[in-house]
Amino acid sequence: MILCFTTDDPRIVDDAYAGYAPHVFGIPYCYLPRHGYRGLLGQAENLFISAHGNDHEIGNERGQPAYTPQQLRDVLVNDVLPGMYTGRIYVSACSSAPVYVNNLRQQLGAGYVGRVFGMFGAIDYEIAPPASPAWRAAA
Numbered sequence: 001m002i003l004c005f006t007t008d009d010p011r012i013v014d015d016a017y018a019g020y021a022p023h024v025f026g027i028p029y030c031y032l033p034r035h036g037y038r039g040l041l042g043q044a045e046n047l048f049i050s051a052h053g054n055d056h057e058i059g060n061e062r063g064q065p066a067y068t069p070q071q072l073r074d075v076l077v078n079d080v081l082p083g084m085y086t087g088r089i090y091v092s093a094c095s096s097a098p099v100y101v102n103n104l105r106q107q108l109g110a111g112y113v114g115r116v117f118g119m120f121g122a123i124d125y126e127i128a129p130p131a132s133p134a135w136r137a138a139a
Contacts, residue, residue: 001028001041001045001046001047001048002017002026002027002028002029003048003049003080004016004028004029004030004031005031005050005058005065008060008062014028017125017127024130025046025048025127026042026045026046026048027040033075037079038079038080039082041080041081041082041085041087043083043084043085043086043087044086044087045087046087046088046089046130047080047087047088048090049092049093050093050125051092051096052093052096053066053094053095053096054096055100057071057100058072058096069100069104069106070107073108076089076108088117088130089104089108089115090127090135091119092123092126094121094123094124095121096118096120098118098120098136098138101116101117101138102139105138114137117130117138118136119135120136
């Protein structure tokens with residue numbers, strides 16, 4: 001599943017991810033805090049998060065929603081991830097840095113070592129396939 005946190009234009013999901021293979025990336029959704037996402041992600045399915053960000057938060061380019069690693073952890077645990085989740089989490093956040101995904105992995109706990117990855121810099125909605133060297137594992 002792809003969750004796009006750029007909510008200024010929900011059509012961005014169709015524009016940016018229309019050509020992405022659903023058997024690799026799953027179904028793309030525009031993340032809106034008032035909607036529930038529990039039950040949409042399979043227990044072993046990879047979660048791809050697309051957002052704008054910086055070292056301290058990721059989210060919508062023009063403000064809210066924006067999440068610190070602790071806040072994103074809460075969103076994921078309370079509203080997105082199924083119980084006993086075994087998949088991987090890939091965060092593609094334009095203008096962010098490795099410190100964000102490192103902190104997110106720490107917030108998620110030891111069970112997520114080797115399961116949280118990030119893409120950084122000027123990537124503009126790009127999400128690479130899981131095996132791509134563009135992903136960096138969180139420390």
